[in-house]
Amino acid sequence: MAILSMWAVMMSQMWMLRWVVLLMGLQQTQAAVTGAQYRTVTVLPDMANLIVTTVIPNPDYRFATCSTWGNFHLKTFDGHFFQVPDTCNYILASLCNGEKHSDFNVKMQRKIVNNSVTFSQITVDLQGTVVELTSNKILMDKQELFNATLKNGITVKMSTSGVKITNNHGVNVFWEKDQSLLIELPEKYRGQTCGLCGNFNGNKTDDSFDNDLAKWKVPLLESCEDIKFQPTDQCKNQSLTDICQYYLSSPGFSDCYRVMDMSSFQKACEDDLCHCNGEHDCLCNTLTEVSRQCTHSGGIPATWRTKQLCPKKCPLNLQYMECGSPCKSTCLGPDANLLCKEHCVDGCFCPNGTVEDDVGKSGCVPVNQCPCEHDNKVYRSGESYTLACKKCNCTAGRWTCTNLECPGICSVVGGSHITTYDGKTFTFSGNCDYILTKHSNNSGIAVVGNLAKCDWGRSDTCLNSVTLVISGTTIHFSYNGFVTLNGNRLYQLPDSTGGLSKTDCSIISMLKIKLNKIKHN
Structure with missing residues (x-):
C-alpha cells in the first residue's frame, strides 16, 4: 500500500508538472507579446483574493x-x-x-x-x-x-x-x-x-x-460502469490552486466575474488537474464551459485561448470567437445579426465587415462580393445570364433583371390544338376560314387559317391553308405545298434557289406565328 501511495503521489506530481510547464510557456508568450525587447522572467502571480464569489445579477437574464x-x-x-x-x-x-x-x-x-x-x-x-x-x-x-x-x-x-x-x-x-x-x-x-x-x-x-x-438512473438492458477517481488529497496542493487561478485570471474571463460565482469553476479546474492524468482536453473542457456559462449568464467573454492553450481552428477564413452572434449574417441574409435577440455563443464567425458566403461556400466575403445562384449554377457578383425575354445581373448577392424585347408566339397544332400568345391552350374543331391574328387597328398584319375536316373519311380537323397579309401583300400557303403571292403562283415546295432551301410538308400540320412587340405612337 505504501508503494502504491508513493507511486500515486509521484504520478500526480508529474501531471502537475505538465501544467506548470504549459503555464510557464504561456506566461513567456504573453511577455514576448507585450515587450519583446525585455528579458522574459516567469513568475507565478500573486493570486490572493482573486476568485470572487459576489455576483451582480444580470437584469436581462431570465x-x-x-x-x-x-x-x-x-x-x-x-x-x-x-x-x-x-x-x-x-x-x-x-x-x-x-x-x-x-x-x-x-x-x-x-x-x-x-x-x-x-x-x-x-x-x-x-x-x-x-x-x-x-x-x-x-x-x-x-x-x-x-x-x-x-x-x-x-x-x-x-x-x-x-x-x-x-x-x-x-x-x-x-x-x-x-x-x-x-x-x-x-x-x-x-x-x-x-x-x-x-x-x-x-x-x-x-x-x-x-x-x-x-x-x-434510467433502467437499461446493458450494464453501466463506475469510474474510480484517485483521492484528491493525494494530488491537491497550493500549486494546483495557483495554476487554476492563473488560468481564470485571464482577461478573457474578466467580465464573467460580474455575472458568475467563479470559485466553483476553480474547484472543477483543480479536480481536472488532479484526475485527468495530464490530459489536455480535460482542463480545456472546463475552461470552455466557464466561457459558455458566462455568455448564458449575460457576460461577454473575450479571447483567452492561445496557440498553446486550448486552440481552436476554423475552416476557410472564419475566425473563432468566444462571443459571437448566433444569428449569423450571410449572403442570403446579410442583416440577420441586426435582428438577433439571443445571447452570444462561441464558434467560428466572419470578421467585421464581411458575411458568410452560404451560396458559393467560399468563407467570409464583403457583401458586395456575394455570389448569386440560378438553376443550380453559382454566378459571381458582376456576372449575368440571359433568357429569351430578360437579362439578369448578379449584384452583391441579388439578381437585378431587365425585360427585353420579347416575341409573342401563337401556335395551331394538328388543326385543332391552339395555344395563345399568353400561353392559354384549348381545342377548336372548325369548318371555315378563321382570323388567327391581326393588328388591333386592322392594319399592318393579319393571319387567316382554314380549319376543316381533313377528308370525307375522317372526323378530325386539319389546317388546310394559311393566308398571311403583310402591308397589303398576300401570301397563301396551301396544304398541297403550293404558295401564291397576291393570287399568282409563286413556286411549289420543296424548292431550292441559290443555295437557300424552302421546305414544307405535303399537309400543313402546325402553324407557329411569332410576332415581335409592336410599339404604338
Missing part, C-alpha cells in the same frame, strides 16, 4: 442553466457543482408532475473512448416529440435529420460544432458534440423540476445527490 461537461462535471440550476463518475443513463431534468408527455424530459448517458469521457446518447423529449443525439446521427421521432427542422413546435438547429433544440415553452437544450450539454429553463418552471439538475428552487444546498444518484 433563464436558469444546468450543464454537464468534461470529466463528469455537473452544475445544477441553482449552482451546485458535483461529479457523476459513471456511464449510466440519467434523467437530467424533467417536470415532477408525472405526466407521460410533459414540457421537457432530458436524459443523458456517457461513455469512455480512448480514455476520454464523451457522450454516448442524449434523449430530449419535448411534449412527446423525441430528439435523439449521438456522435454521428440526429433523430427526430426516429427520422434522421440532416438540416434545420421545425416540427410540432420543436425547432432543431445544427452547426458544425453542435445542436440547439427549442420548444415554444422557452426550453432550450444546447449540445456541443463530445464536450458539453446545457439546458436553459425560464423562471416559470421554478420549483417544479426533478433530476440531476436539481429542483430549481433557488437553494443550491439541497441539490446534493451524494447518496441518491440511483433515484434518477
